Amino acid sequence: METILFIEDESSLQKTVGETLTQEGYKVIPALDGEIGLKLAKEKKPDLILLDLILPKTHGFEVLKKIKEDADIKNIPVIVLTNVEGMEEIDKAIELGATTYLVKAQYSLKELIEKIKKVLE
Protein backbone atom coordinates (compact mmCIF):
# COMPACT_ATOMS: atom_id res chain seq x y z
CA MET A 1 0.00 0.00 0.00
CA GLU A 2 1.41 3.34 -1.06
CA THR A 3 1.71 6.04 1.58
CA ILE A 4 0.81 9.70 1.15
CA LEU A 5 1.84 12.38 3.63
CA PHE A 6 -0.76 15.15 3.56
CA ILE A 7 0.57 18.39 5.06
CA GLU A 8 -2.49 20.64 5.40
CA ASP A 9 -3.61 22.77 8.34
CA GLU A 10 -7.34 22.61 7.57
CA SER A 11 -8.66 19.60 9.42
CA SER A 12 -11.88 19.48 7.39
CA LEU A 13 -9.89 19.27 4.18
CA GLN A 14 -7.68 16.62 5.79
CA LYS A 15 -10.79 14.61 6.45
CA THR A 16 -12.37 14.93 2.97
CA VAL A 17 -9.22 14.37 0.92
CA GLY A 18 -7.89 11.82 3.43
CA GLU A 19 -11.11 9.79 3.27
CA THR A 20 -11.14 9.85 -0.55
CA LEU A 21 -7.52 8.75 -0.77
CA THR A 22 -8.15 5.99 1.76
CA GLN A 23 -11.11 4.80 -0.33
CA GLU A 24 -8.77 4.74 -3.33
CA GLY A 25 -6.47 2.38 -1.46
CA TYR A 26 -3.74 4.70 -0.15
CA LYS A 27 -2.49 5.04 3.38
CA VAL A 28 -2.76 8.68 4.42
CA ILE A 29 -0.58 10.28 7.07
CA PRO A 30 -1.98 13.63 8.17
CA ALA A 31 0.17 16.56 9.34
CA LEU A 32 -1.43 19.78 10.51
CA ASP A 33 1.60 22.07 10.36
CA GLY A 34 4.89 22.44 8.51
CA GLU A 35 7.08 21.34 11.40
CA ILE A 36 5.24 18.06 12.03
CA GLY A 37 5.04 17.55 8.27
CA LEU A 38 8.80 17.76 7.89
CA LYS A 39 9.36 15.48 10.87
CA LEU A 40 6.92 12.86 9.53
CA ALA A 41 8.46 13.06 6.06
CA LYS A 42 11.84 12.11 7.55
CA GLU A 43 10.43 9.40 9.81
CA LYS A 44 7.89 7.74 7.52
CA LYS A 45 9.50 8.34 4.12
CA PRO A 46 6.17 8.33 2.25
CA ASP A 47 5.74 7.63 -1.47
CA LEU A 48 4.23 11.05 -2.06
CA ILE A 49 3.85 14.33 -0.20
CA LEU A 50 0.85 16.63 -0.65
CA LEU A 51 1.95 20.03 0.61
CA ASP A 52 -0.05 23.18 1.33
CA LEU A 53 1.84 26.50 1.29
CA ILE A 54 0.25 28.62 4.00
CA LEU A 55 1.05 26.53 7.05
CA PRO A 56 1.54 27.25 10.76
CA LYS A 57 5.06 27.12 12.25
CA THR A 58 6.95 26.41 9.02
CA HIS A 59 5.87 27.79 5.64
CA GLY A 60 5.30 25.33 2.82
CA PHE A 61 8.26 26.66 0.80
CA GLU A 62 10.55 26.14 3.77
CA VAL A 63 9.27 22.56 4.16
CA LEU A 64 9.80 21.94 0.44
CA LYS A 65 13.31 23.39 0.57
CA LYS A 66 14.30 21.22 3.53
CA ILE A 67 12.83 18.08 1.94
CA LYS A 68 14.83 18.69 -1.22
CA GLU A 69 18.01 19.37 0.81
CA ASP A 70 17.72 16.09 2.71
CA ALA A 71 19.40 13.31 0.73
CA ASP A 72 17.16 10.64 2.37
CA ILE A 73 13.88 12.11 1.24
CA LYS A 74 14.73 14.43 -1.65
CA ASN A 75 13.48 11.93 -4.24
CA ILE A 76 9.97 11.79 -2.80
CA PRO A 77 7.65 13.56 -5.26
CA VAL A 78 6.00 16.64 -3.75
CA ILE A 79 2.70 17.99 -5.06
CA VAL A 80 2.03 21.53 -3.91
CA LEU A 81 -1.72 21.72 -3.24
CA THR A 82 -2.77 25.24 -2.40
CA ASN A 83 -5.10 28.09 -3.24
CA VAL A 84 -2.26 30.56 -3.75
CA GLU A 85 -2.28 31.20 -7.48
CA GLY A 86 0.46 33.74 -8.23
CA MET A 87 2.95 33.15 -11.03
CA GLU A 88 5.81 33.92 -8.62
CA GLU A 89 4.71 31.15 -6.23
CA ILE A 90 4.29 28.64 -9.05
CA ASP A 91 7.76 29.43 -10.43
CA LYS A 92 9.33 29.28 -6.96
CA ALA A 93 7.74 25.92 -6.13
CA ILE A 94 8.94 24.37 -9.38
CA GLU A 95 12.38 25.88 -8.86
CA LEU A 96 12.56 24.38 -5.36
CA GLY A 97 11.80 20.95 -6.80
CA ALA A 98 8.03 20.43 -6.59
CA THR A 99 6.77 17.82 -9.04
CA THR A 100 3.64 19.78 -9.80
CA TYR A 101 1.60 22.71 -8.52
CA LEU A 102 -2.16 22.35 -8.15
CA VAL A 103 -4.58 25.15 -7.28
CA LYS A 104 -7.35 23.61 -5.18
CA ALA A 105 -10.09 25.82 -6.63
CA GLN A 106 -9.33 24.66 -10.17
CA TYR A 107 -9.75 20.92 -9.63
CA SER A 108 -12.51 18.56 -8.70
CA LEU A 109 -11.77 15.80 -6.20
CA LYS A 110 -11.81 13.28 -9.03
CA GLU A 111 -9.29 15.28 -11.05
CA LEU A 112 -7.08 15.63 -7.97
CA ILE A 113 -7.04 11.85 -7.45
CA GLU A 114 -6.16 11.36 -11.12
CA LYS A 115 -3.23 13.78 -10.80
CA ILE A 116 -1.99 11.97 -7.68
CA LYS A 117 -2.24 8.60 -9.42
CA LYS A 118 -0.30 9.93 -12.39
CA VAL A 119 2.54 11.18 -10.20
CA LEU A 120 2.70 7.87 -8.35
CA GLU A 121 2.92 5.87 -11.61
Added chain:
Amino acid sequence: MNTQNKINSQLIKTAQIALFLVERVKGIEPSSSGWKPDIIAAILHPLSVVGVPGFEPGLNPPKGLVLPLHHTPYKHFRLKILTVCFRLVNEYGKIKNLMNLIKRIFSELNIVEQCKKYNLSLWQCPQFLFLVMGAIIVISSLFTYAFGTRYIEDPLIVAFIIQLLALILFVIAVIITRSFERLAEANRLKSEFVSIVSHQLRSPLSNLKWTIELLMSGKLGKIEEKQVEYFKIIKENSNRMHELVADLLTVSRIETAKLPFKKQLFSMEELVKKIINEYKPLANAYNVEVIFKNQKQLPNVFSDPSRIELVVENLLDNAIRYVTDKGKVEIELSKKNNHVRFSIKDNGVGIPQQDKKYIFQKFFRSENVLKKQTKGSGLGLYISKAIVERAKGKIGFDSEERKGSTFWFMVPIK
Protein backbone atom coordinates in the same frame (compact mmCIF):
# COMPACT_ATOMS: atom_id res chain seq x y z
CA MET B 1 -61.24 104.77 -23.84
CA ASN B 2 -58.90 107.15 -25.61
CA THR B 3 -56.93 106.23 -28.71
CA GLN B 4 -53.69 105.56 -26.81
CA ASN B 5 -55.44 103.13 -24.43
CA LYS B 6 -57.09 101.39 -27.37
CA ILE B 7 -53.70 100.95 -28.99
CA ASN B 8 -52.22 99.64 -25.77
CA SER B 9 -55.06 97.18 -25.24
CA GLN B 10 -54.79 95.92 -28.84
CA LEU B 11 -51.01 95.68 -28.46
CA ILE B 12 -51.23 93.58 -25.32
CA LYS B 13 -53.78 91.26 -26.91
CA THR B 14 -51.76 90.89 -30.09
CA ALA B 15 -48.55 90.40 -28.18
CA GLN B 16 -50.09 87.63 -26.07
CA ILE B 17 -51.39 85.81 -29.15
CA ALA B 18 -48.11 86.32 -30.95
CA LEU B 19 -46.09 85.11 -28.01
CA PHE B 20 -48.32 82.08 -27.68
CA LEU B 21 -47.90 81.27 -31.38
CA VAL B 22 -44.19 81.88 -31.41
CA GLU B 23 -43.70 79.71 -28.37
CA ARG B 24 -45.78 76.99 -29.92
CA VAL B 25 -43.72 77.18 -33.07
CA LYS B 26 -40.57 76.90 -30.97
CA GLY B 27 -42.02 74.07 -28.94
CA ILE B 28 -41.88 75.94 -25.66
CA GLU B 29 -44.77 75.62 -23.25
CA PRO B 30 -46.56 79.03 -23.15
CA SER B 31 -46.62 79.16 -19.39
CA SER B 32 -42.95 78.33 -18.95
CA SER B 33 -41.58 81.48 -20.60
CA GLY B 34 -42.14 83.65 -17.55
CA TRP B 35 -43.21 86.60 -19.70
CA LYS B 36 -46.23 88.05 -17.94
CA PRO B 37 -48.78 90.22 -19.87
CA ASP B 38 -47.81 93.32 -17.92
CA ILE B 39 -44.15 92.87 -18.73
CA ILE B 40 -45.02 92.30 -22.36
CA ALA B 41 -47.17 95.40 -22.28
CA ALA B 42 -44.31 97.42 -20.87
CA ILE B 43 -41.88 96.15 -23.46
CA LEU B 44 -44.35 96.43 -26.30
CA HIS B 45 -45.50 99.91 -25.58
CA PRO B 46 -45.21 101.80 -28.90
CA LEU B 47 -42.39 103.88 -27.48
CA SER B 48 -40.57 100.89 -26.03
CA VAL B 49 -40.88 98.89 -29.22
CA VAL B 50 -38.87 101.43 -31.05
CA GLY B 51 -36.29 101.39 -28.29
CA VAL B 52 -35.74 97.64 -28.00
CA PRO B 53 -32.06 97.01 -28.77
CA GLY B 54 -31.42 94.96 -31.86
CA PHE B 55 -34.88 95.56 -33.19
CA GLU B 56 -34.97 95.57 -36.95
CA PRO B 57 -38.15 97.09 -38.33
CA GLY B 58 -37.90 95.19 -41.62
CA LEU B 59 -37.66 91.76 -40.01
CA ASN B 60 -40.64 89.56 -40.76
CA PRO B 61 -42.31 87.16 -38.33
CA PRO B 62 -41.58 83.46 -38.77
CA LYS B 63 -43.06 81.66 -41.73
CA GLY B 64 -46.31 79.83 -41.17
CA LEU B 65 -47.32 82.13 -38.38
CA VAL B 66 -50.97 83.08 -38.79
CA LEU B 67 -51.78 86.60 -37.86
CA PRO B 68 -55.28 86.53 -36.47
CA LEU B 69 -55.84 90.25 -36.42
CA HIS B 70 -54.94 91.39 -39.92
CA HIS B 71 -56.78 94.25 -41.59
CA THR B 72 -56.81 96.33 -38.49
CA PRO B 73 -55.65 99.91 -38.25
CA TYR B 74 -52.66 98.80 -36.13
CA LYS B 75 -51.28 96.19 -38.58
CA HIS B 76 -48.00 98.05 -38.86
CA PHE B 77 -47.49 97.96 -35.09
CA ARG B 78 -48.51 94.34 -34.80
CA LEU B 79 -45.94 93.24 -37.34
CA LYS B 80 -43.27 95.04 -35.39
CA ILE B 81 -44.54 93.55 -32.14
CA LEU B 82 -44.61 90.03 -33.54
CA THR B 83 -41.08 90.45 -34.76
CA VAL B 84 -39.95 91.72 -31.39
CA CYS B 85 -41.82 88.93 -29.63
CA PHE B 86 -40.13 86.39 -31.83
CA ARG B 87 -36.74 87.89 -31.17
CA LEU B 88 -37.36 88.07 -27.45
CA VAL B 89 -38.48 84.48 -27.22
CA ASN B 90 -35.59 83.44 -29.39
CA GLU B 91 -33.15 85.33 -27.19
CA TYR B 92 -34.84 83.95 -24.12
CA GLY B 93 -34.40 80.40 -25.47
CA LYS B 94 -30.72 81.10 -26.02
CA ILE B 95 -30.35 82.52 -22.53
CA LYS B 96 -32.16 79.52 -21.11
CA ASN B 97 -29.78 77.17 -22.95
CA LEU B 98 -26.83 79.22 -21.76
CA MET B 99 -28.11 79.09 -18.19
CA ASN B 100 -28.51 75.31 -18.45
CA LEU B 101 -24.96 75.04 -19.77
CA ILE B 102 -23.62 77.17 -16.91
CA LYS B 103 -25.61 75.12 -14.41
CA ARG B 104 -24.16 71.95 -15.91
CA ILE B 105 -20.62 73.30 -15.75
CA PHE B 106 -21.14 74.26 -12.11
CA SER B 107 -22.58 70.86 -11.27
CA GLU B 108 -19.54 69.27 -12.98
CA LEU B 109 -17.37 71.58 -10.91
CA ASN B 110 -19.29 70.81 -7.77
CA ILE B 111 -16.13 70.13 -5.92
CA VAL B 112 -17.78 69.58 -2.55
CA GLU B 113 -19.83 66.71 -3.98
CA GLN B 114 -16.85 65.24 -5.80
CA CYS B 115 -14.69 65.39 -2.69
CA LYS B 116 -17.43 63.68 -0.69
CA LYS B 117 -17.21 60.82 -3.17
CA TYR B 118 -13.58 60.24 -2.16
CA ASN B 119 -14.42 60.61 1.50
CA LEU B 120 -11.85 63.42 1.82
CA SER B 121 -12.11 66.80 3.47
CA LEU B 122 -11.92 69.88 1.22
CA TRP B 123 -8.32 70.63 2.22
CA GLN B 124 -7.27 67.13 1.26
CA CYS B 125 -9.22 66.97 -1.95
CA PRO B 126 -7.11 67.35 -5.13
CA GLN B 127 -9.86 69.03 -7.18
CA PHE B 128 -10.40 71.70 -4.56
CA LEU B 129 -6.68 72.26 -4.04
CA PHE B 130 -6.12 72.60 -7.77
CA LEU B 131 -8.82 75.24 -7.86
CA VAL B 132 -7.24 77.09 -4.93
CA MET B 133 -3.84 76.91 -6.57
CA GLY B 134 -5.26 78.19 -9.87
CA ALA B 135 -7.00 81.07 -8.08
CA ILE B 136 -3.82 81.96 -6.18
CA ILE B 137 -1.76 81.92 -9.37
CA VAL B 138 -4.20 84.21 -11.20
CA ILE B 139 -4.83 86.62 -8.31
CA SER B 140 -1.20 86.80 -7.23
CA SER B 141 0.05 87.39 -10.78
CA LEU B 142 -2.38 90.26 -11.24
CA PHE B 143 -1.72 91.65 -7.77
CA THR B 144 2.07 91.44 -8.10
CA TYR B 145 1.92 93.10 -11.48
CA ALA B 146 -0.35 95.92 -10.31
CA PHE B 147 1.39 96.41 -6.98
CA GLY B 148 4.90 96.04 -8.35
CA THR B 149 4.46 98.46 -11.21
CA ARG B 150 2.65 101.16 -9.21
CA TYR B 151 4.07 101.24 -5.72
CA ILE B 152 7.36 99.40 -5.48
CA GLU B 153 10.47 100.73 -7.01
CA ASP B 154 12.88 98.30 -5.38
CA PRO B 155 13.09 95.14 -7.57
CA LEU B 156 14.28 93.15 -4.54
CA ILE B 157 10.89 93.51 -2.86
CA VAL B 158 9.13 92.35 -6.06
CA ALA B 159 11.49 89.37 -6.21
CA PHE B 160 10.75 88.63 -2.55
CA ILE B 161 6.98 88.70 -3.14
CA ILE B 162 7.38 86.33 -6.10
CA GLN B 163 9.52 83.98 -4.00
CA LEU B 164 6.92 84.03 -1.24
CA LEU B 165 4.12 83.19 -3.67
CA ALA B 166 6.22 80.42 -5.20
CA LEU B 167 6.68 78.99 -1.70
CA ILE B 168 2.93 79.05 -1.02
CA LEU B 169 2.28 77.33 -4.36
CA PHE B 170 4.93 74.74 -3.56
CA VAL B 171 3.28 73.95 -0.22
CA ILE B 172 -0.10 73.54 -1.94
CA ALA B 173 1.48 71.32 -4.61
CA VAL B 174 2.95 69.12 -1.85
CA ILE B 175 -0.48 68.83 -0.20
CA ILE B 176 -2.03 67.92 -3.57
CA THR B 177 0.57 65.23 -4.14
CA ARG B 178 -0.08 63.85 -0.66
CA SER B 179 -3.81 63.74 -1.27
CA PHE B 180 -3.25 61.85 -4.54
CA GLU B 181 -1.09 59.43 -2.58
CA ARG B 182 -3.95 58.98 -0.13
CA LEU B 183 -6.36 58.23 -2.96
CA ALA B 184 -3.95 55.78 -4.54
CA GLU B 185 -3.38 54.14 -1.16
CA ALA B 186 -7.13 53.84 -0.56
CA ASN B 187 -7.48 52.21 -3.96
CA ARG B 188 -4.60 49.85 -3.25
CA LEU B 189 -6.10 48.90 0.12
CA LYS B 190 -9.45 48.21 -1.53
CA SER B 191 -7.86 45.92 -4.12
CA GLU B 192 -5.80 44.22 -1.42
CA PHE B 193 -8.92 43.73 0.68
CA VAL B 194 -10.73 42.11 -2.25
CA SER B 195 -7.71 39.93 -2.88
CA ILE B 196 -7.38 38.79 0.74
CA VAL B 197 -11.09 38.14 1.14
CA SER B 198 -11.18 36.20 -2.11
CA HIS B 199 -8.19 34.08 -1.07
CA GLN B 200 -9.71 33.44 2.33
CA LEU B 201 -13.00 32.43 0.75
CA ARG B 202 -11.32 30.03 -1.62
CA SER B 203 -10.21 27.50 0.98
CA PRO B 204 -13.60 26.87 2.61
CA LEU B 205 -15.19 26.87 -0.83
CA SER B 206 -12.76 24.25 -2.11
CA ASN B 207 -13.46 22.18 0.94
CA LEU B 208 -17.20 22.55 0.43
CA LYS B 209 -16.90 21.59 -3.24
CA TRP B 210 -14.85 18.45 -2.52
CA THR B 211 -17.05 17.41 0.39
CA ILE B 212 -20.20 17.62 -1.75
CA GLU B 213 -18.40 15.63 -4.44
CA LEU B 214 -17.42 12.96 -1.92
CA LEU B 215 -20.96 12.75 -0.58
CA MET B 216 -22.49 12.59 -4.05
CA SER B 217 -20.08 9.86 -5.16
CA GLY B 218 -21.88 7.49 -2.80
CA LYS B 219 -18.59 6.27 -1.36
CA LEU B 220 -19.72 7.19 2.14
CA GLY B 221 -23.04 5.36 1.76
CA LYS B 222 -25.92 5.23 -0.65
CA ILE B 223 -27.90 8.42 -1.04
CA GLU B 224 -31.56 8.69 -1.98
CA GLU B 225 -32.68 10.18 -5.28
CA LYS B 226 -34.42 13.04 -3.47
CA GLN B 227 -31.20 13.79 -1.60
CA VAL B 228 -29.23 13.88 -4.86
CA GLU B 229 -31.56 16.62 -6.07
CA TYR B 230 -30.73 18.78 -3.06
CA PHE B 231 -27.03 17.99 -3.20
CA LYS B 232 -27.13 19.28 -6.76
CA ILE B 233 -28.55 22.57 -5.51
CA ILE B 234 -25.70 22.90 -2.99
CA LYS B 235 -23.18 21.99 -5.68
CA GLU B 236 -24.59 24.51 -8.14
CA ASN B 237 -24.48 27.30 -5.56
CA SER B 238 -21.00 26.35 -4.46
CA ASN B 239 -19.89 26.53 -8.11
CA ARG B 240 -21.46 29.96 -8.45
CA MET B 241 -19.57 31.20 -5.41
CA HIS B 242 -16.38 29.74 -6.88
CA GLU B 243 -16.92 31.60 -10.12
CA LEU B 244 -17.67 34.85 -8.33
CA VAL B 245 -14.56 34.57 -6.16
CA ALA B 246 -12.48 33.72 -9.25
CA ASP B 247 -13.89 36.81 -11.01
CA LEU B 248 -13.18 39.01 -7.98
CA LEU B 249 -9.61 37.76 -7.87
CA THR B 250 -9.17 38.50 -11.57
CA VAL B 251 -10.58 42.01 -11.03
CA SER B 252 -8.24 42.53 -8.09
CA ARG B 253 -5.28 41.40 -10.23
CA ILE B 254 -6.34 43.71 -13.06
CA GLU B 255 -6.54 46.66 -10.67
CA THR B 256 -3.22 45.94 -9.05
CA ALA B 257 -1.65 45.30 -12.47
CA LYS B 258 -0.76 41.78 -11.33
CA LEU B 259 -2.70 39.88 -13.97
CA PRO B 260 -0.22 37.37 -15.41
CA PHE B 261 -0.16 37.60 -19.19
CA LYS B 262 2.04 35.07 -20.96
CA LYS B 263 2.06 35.66 -24.70
CA GLN B 264 2.48 32.88 -27.23
CA LEU B 265 1.39 32.06 -30.78
CA PHE B 266 -1.88 30.13 -30.98
CA SER B 267 -4.78 29.45 -33.30
CA MET B 268 -7.97 31.36 -32.50
CA GLU B 269 -9.88 28.88 -34.65
CA GLU B 270 -8.86 25.92 -32.50
CA LEU B 271 -9.52 27.84 -29.31
CA VAL B 272 -13.01 28.92 -30.42
CA LYS B 273 -13.92 25.40 -31.63
CA LYS B 274 -12.83 23.95 -28.28
CA ILE B 275 -14.91 26.47 -26.32
CA ILE B 276 -18.01 25.96 -28.51
CA ASN B 277 -17.68 22.24 -27.84
CA GLU B 278 -17.46 22.82 -24.09
CA TYR B 279 -20.54 25.07 -24.18
CA LYS B 280 -22.69 22.57 -26.11
CA PRO B 281 -24.53 21.31 -22.99
CA LEU B 282 -25.38 24.88 -21.93
CA ALA B 283 -26.48 25.82 -25.48
CA ASN B 284 -28.71 22.74 -25.61
CA ALA B 285 -30.19 23.54 -22.21
CA TYR B 286 -31.13 27.03 -23.43
CA ASN B 287 -32.26 25.74 -26.85
CA VAL B 288 -29.67 27.82 -28.64
CA GLU B 289 -28.07 26.99 -31.97
CA VAL B 290 -24.40 28.03 -32.15
CA ILE B 291 -23.08 28.58 -35.68
CA PHE B 292 -19.38 29.06 -36.37
CA LYS B 293 -18.23 30.86 -39.53
CA ASN B 294 -14.55 30.93 -40.23
CA GLN B 295 -12.43 32.72 -42.78
CA LYS B 296 -9.95 30.31 -44.39
CA GLN B 297 -6.23 30.40 -43.58
CA LEU B 298 -6.38 32.65 -40.59
CA PRO B 299 -2.99 33.50 -39.10
CA ASN B 300 -2.14 32.62 -35.51
CA VAL B 301 -2.40 35.36 -32.93
CA PHE B 302 0.25 36.35 -30.39
CA SER B 303 -1.39 36.63 -27.00
CA ASP B 304 -2.17 34.75 -23.78
CA PRO B 305 -4.47 31.86 -24.80
CA SER B 306 -5.84 31.27 -21.29
CA ARG B 307 -6.89 34.93 -20.98
CA ILE B 308 -8.37 35.11 -24.49
CA GLU B 309 -10.20 31.88 -23.69
CA LEU B 310 -11.81 33.66 -20.74
CA VAL B 311 -12.96 36.52 -23.00
CA VAL B 312 -14.52 34.12 -25.55
CA GLU B 313 -16.16 32.16 -22.73
CA ASN B 314 -17.64 35.31 -21.19
CA LEU B 315 -19.06 36.51 -24.50
CA LEU B 316 -20.43 33.10 -25.48
CA ASP B 317 -21.90 32.56 -22.02
CA ASN B 318 -23.71 35.92 -22.21
CA ALA B 319 -24.92 35.26 -25.77
CA ILE B 320 -26.41 31.90 -24.78
CA ARG B 321 -27.92 32.98 -21.47
CA TYR B 322 -29.60 36.13 -22.73
CA VAL B 323 -31.35 34.72 -25.80
CA THR B 324 -35.07 34.78 -26.20
CA ASP B 325 -37.01 31.81 -27.63
CA LYS B 326 -35.25 29.84 -30.38
CA GLY B 327 -31.90 31.38 -29.81
CA LYS B 328 -29.32 31.69 -32.53
CA VAL B 329 -25.70 32.61 -31.90
CA GLU B 330 -23.33 33.25 -34.80
CA ILE B 331 -19.59 33.33 -34.19
CA GLU B 332 -17.28 34.63 -36.87
CA LEU B 333 -13.52 34.84 -37.16
CA SER B 334 -11.86 37.03 -39.75
CA LYS B 335 -8.59 38.79 -40.44
CA LYS B 336 -8.58 42.56 -40.21
CA ASN B 337 -5.30 44.35 -40.87
CA ASN B 338 -2.85 43.01 -38.29
CA HIS B 339 -5.55 41.50 -36.10
CA VAL B 340 -7.84 38.52 -35.94
CA ARG B 341 -11.39 39.70 -35.32
CA PHE B 342 -13.80 37.60 -33.27
CA SER B 343 -17.46 38.52 -33.41
CA ILE B 344 -20.47 36.94 -31.76
CA LYS B 345 -24.02 37.84 -32.78
CA ASP B 346 -27.11 36.81 -30.88
CA ASN B 347 -30.84 37.36 -31.19
CA GLY B 348 -31.24 37.92 -27.47
CA VAL B 349 -32.63 40.64 -25.25
CA GLY B 350 -30.19 43.32 -26.47
CA ILE B 351 -28.95 46.29 -24.47
CA PRO B 352 -31.20 49.28 -23.75
CA GLN B 353 -29.89 52.53 -25.23
CA GLN B 354 -29.44 54.18 -21.82
CA ASP B 355 -27.34 51.26 -20.52
CA LYS B 356 -24.88 51.07 -23.39
CA LYS B 357 -22.36 53.45 -21.87
CA TYR B 358 -22.20 51.40 -18.65
CA ILE B 359 -21.93 47.97 -20.22
CA PHE B 360 -18.19 47.49 -19.59
CA GLN B 361 -18.36 48.87 -16.06
CA LYS B 362 -17.65 46.72 -13.03
CA PHE B 363 -20.73 45.08 -11.46
CA PHE B 364 -23.07 46.67 -14.00
CA ARG B 365 -26.05 44.61 -15.09
CA SER B 366 -28.73 45.90 -17.41
CA GLU B 367 -32.26 46.02 -16.05
CA ASN B 368 -33.72 43.89 -18.85
CA VAL B 369 -31.07 41.26 -18.12
CA LEU B 370 -31.86 41.31 -14.41
CA LYS B 371 -35.49 40.57 -15.24
CA LYS B 372 -34.59 37.65 -17.45
CA GLN B 373 -31.63 36.09 -15.74
CA THR B 374 -30.72 36.82 -12.15
CA LYS B 375 -27.42 34.92 -12.12
CA GLY B 376 -24.19 36.68 -12.98
CA SER B 377 -21.88 39.10 -11.23
CA GLY B 378 -21.62 41.89 -13.77
CA LEU B 379 -17.86 41.33 -13.94
CA GLY B 380 -17.54 39.32 -17.17
CA LEU B 381 -17.51 42.21 -19.62
CA TYR B 382 -15.33 44.35 -17.36
CA ILE B 383 -12.76 41.53 -17.18
CA SER B 384 -13.05 40.89 -20.94
CA LYS B 385 -12.36 44.53 -21.76
CA ALA B 386 -9.38 44.66 -19.40
CA ILE B 387 -7.91 41.49 -20.94
CA VAL B 388 -8.41 42.66 -24.54
CA GLU B 389 -6.81 46.00 -23.70
CA ARG B 390 -3.94 44.20 -22.00
CA ALA B 391 -3.54 42.17 -25.21
CA LYS B 392 -3.30 45.51 -27.08
CA GLY B 393 -6.53 44.72 -28.91
CA LYS B 394 -9.92 46.37 -29.17
CA ILE B 395 -13.38 45.40 -27.98
CA GLY B 396 -16.82 46.79 -28.79
CA PHE B 397 -20.45 46.01 -29.53
CA ASP B 398 -23.59 46.94 -31.42
CA SER B 399 -26.92 46.25 -29.85
CA GLU B 400 -30.60 46.91 -30.14
CA GLU B 401 -33.01 46.14 -27.36
CA ARG B 402 -35.25 43.12 -27.99
CA LYS B 403 -33.38 42.36 -31.23
CA GLY B 404 -29.96 41.23 -30.09
CA SER B 405 -26.34 42.18 -29.73
CA THR B 406 -23.08 41.71 -31.59
CA PHE B 407 -19.95 41.80 -29.48
CA TRP B 408 -16.54 41.78 -31.12
CA PHE B 409 -12.90 41.98 -30.18
CA MET B 410 -9.60 42.00 -32.04
CA VAL B 411 -6.32 40.37 -31.05
CA PRO B 412 -3.00 41.30 -32.69
CA ILE B 413 -1.23 38.77 -34.90
CA LYS B 414 2.21 39.96 -33.77
